[in-house]
Amino acid sequence: MIQRIGTTVRFNPTRIQENALELIKGGAKHILLFGGSRSGKTTVLVMAIVCRAWKYRRSRHLICRLRAKDAKSSVVGETLLPALNNIIGPDGYQYLRNDGLVRLSNGSEIWIGGLGDKEQADKILGHEYCTIYFNEISQLSYAAVTTAYSRLAMKVPGCRNLFLYDCNPGSPLHWAYKIFIKKQAFPSEEPLAKPELYASMLLNPADNKDNLDPDYISDILDALPEKQRARFRDGLWIKADGAIYDRFDEDMVLAPAALPHDFDRFAAGQDFGLNITNVKIGIKNNGIYVLEDYGSYNMTTKSFNEELLQRGWFSWNGEDIDFSVFCDPAGGERIQEITNGTKANNSVDAGIDYIVAKMERRQFFVSSKCTGVLSEIWDYSRDEDGEIIKVNDHFMDAMRYAIFSETQQGVIVL
Ligand SMILES: Nc1ncnc2c1ncn2[C@@H]1O[C@H](COP(=O)(O)OP(=O)(O)O)[C@@H](O)[C@H]1O
Ligand SMILES: [Mg+2]
Numbered sequence: 001m002i003q004r005i006g007t008t009v010r011f012n013p014t015r016i017q018e019n020a021l022e023l024i025k026g027g028a029k030h031i032l033l034f035g036g037s038r039s040g041k042t043t044v045l046v047m048a049i050v051c052r053a054w055k056y057r058r059s060r061h062l063i064c065r066l067r068a069k070d071a072k073s074s075v076v077g078e079t080l081l082p083a084l085n086n087i088i089g090p091d092g093y094q095y096l097r098n099d100g101l102v103r104l105s106n107g108s109e110i111w112i113g114g115l116g117d118k119e120q121a122d123k124i125l126g127h128e129y130c131t132i133y134f135n136e137i138s139q140l141s142y143a144a145v146t147t148a149y150s151r152l153a154m155k156v157p158g159c160r161n162l163f164l165y166d167c168n169p170g171s172p173l174h175w176a177y178k179i180f181i182k183k184q185a186f187p188s189e190e191p192l193a194k195p196e197l198y199a200s201m202l203l204n205p206a207d208n209k210d211n212l213d214p215d216y217i218s219d220i221l222d223a224l225p226e227k228q229r230a231r232f233r234d235g236l237w238i239k240a241d242g243a244i245y246d247r248f249d250e251d252m253v254l255a256p257a258a259l260p261h262d263f264d265r266f267a268a269g270q271d272f273g274l275n276i277t278n279v280k281i282g283i284k285n286n287g288i289y290v291l292e293d294y295g296s297y298n299m300t301t302k303s304f305n306e307e308l309l310q311r312g313w314f315s316w317n318g319e320d321i322d323f324s325v326f327c328d329p330a331g332g333e334r335i336q337e338i339t340n341g342t343k344a345n346n347s348v349d350a351g352i353d354y355i356v357a358k359m360e361r362r363q364f365f366v367s368s369k370c371t372g373v374l375s376e377i378w379d380y381s382r383d384e385d386g387e388i389i390k391v392n393d394h395f396m397d398a399m400r401y402a403i404f405s406e407t408q409q410g411v412i413v414l
Contacts, residue, residue, distance in 0.1 A: 016207040017044040028199035032165040035235035039203040041166040056159040058107035065135040068114030128154040133164040142175040143297035169237040171378030187371035240381040247359040266323035269401030272331045279398040293372040301337040326405035344401035351404035
């Protein structure tokens with residue numbers, strides 16, 4: 001129940017939050033809380049971090065999401081400061097807003113930041129931590145999360161270092177579903193070598209009803225359109241509402257051995273930015289096959305291109321191949337740093353329409369190796385005004401550059 005002490009909300013863990021705290025204290029190293037909105041996920045994870053920071057003197061912890069400003073407004077204001085007041089009291093800490101840092105009187109630190117822009121990322125990833133909490137991972141690329149992994153390296157006696165995650169569920173093709181629910185390694189899809197290190201728990205708004213407006217579930221969540229209701233009330237992993245590639249079907253995912261051996265033509269698409277991605281396709285008769293993808297985080301264009309070459313990007317079935325790499329035309333000078341780089345056709349709507357038409361004709365296939373493309377394909381969506389939601393779209397852009405530029409240059413095969 002909510003009780004007010006001064007201006008502070010009093011947090012008493014709900015029953016399901018008690019279970020989540022037990023899970024965190026268990027043996028897993030990676031813990032994901034997923035489920036509907038306002039079910040108490042963020043609150044309990046922040047409470048766990050404050051307790052750990054208070055218990056282990058001079059320890060450092062990180063809370064991050066895509067945008068630093070969202071982390072500061074929603075996580076700090078609504079959850080972290082009240083939790084600090086509850087657990088430590090207002091005299092036991094100092095919040096340095098501009099630095100995105102809370103200093104505790106025992107020498108511990110809690111950092112808050114965003115993985116979505118370079119300056120922020122360099123700042124928060126310049127330290128070592130005992131806990132890294134990825135808030136709303138449905139918005140984060142797997143490359144960004146794994147880049148942060150190396151920073152969980154602080155040694156504090158008695159403290160077991162942990163990765164914490166939360167999200168509203170994404171699509172069942174999302175990397176978090178593969179790892180935490182299907183317990184498959186990413187991207188190999190082999191069973192996890194140590195599944196006991198990965199734990200997850202479903203929390204739904206009904207579990208937190210004592211702390212919500214009485215009408216929140218009945219008036220707001222129950223009234224949502226079906227797919228949104230399934231995600232935000234019931235915590236189910238399903239295709240996004242307004243999914244642009246709704247016509248994509250799981251039987252269009254092919255094992256590498258089921259792909260054609262040779263193709264009429266090849267092409268690739270390249271997107272730039274903090275999340276840098278490349279998607280390679282093959283075309284045979286009227287079919288488009290997404291063959292390989294590669295994405296990295298906070299890497300220079302030059303190093304990324306070297307990595308592509310290292311991975312044998314310009315070969316197929318052991319044979320050398322030659323093709324254009326269609327690059328985001330906004331990439332400027334970076335295009336020259338990409339082998340065979342040339343400007344892509346960036347007609348967004350026409351490109352999407354073309355790909356959707358290919359899916360409808362069942363002339364579109366994706367290799368199961370392409371975990372970046374698959375992680376995004378059912379979450380790539382439009383908002384209520386029909387605008388594309390520009391989150392988690394790095395592989396979608398690269399894929400569209402490859403497919404649409406190639407078909408505009410070559411023979412149109414609809
Ligand atoms: N144990 C608790 N005691 C009091 N209020 C809580 C508690 N857990 C959650 N809340 C409140 O419930 C609301 C939703 O919680 P939040 O952790 O933000 O949910 P989620 O991250 O699942 O969307 C917030 O207003 C939060 O302050
Ligand atoms: Mg939350």
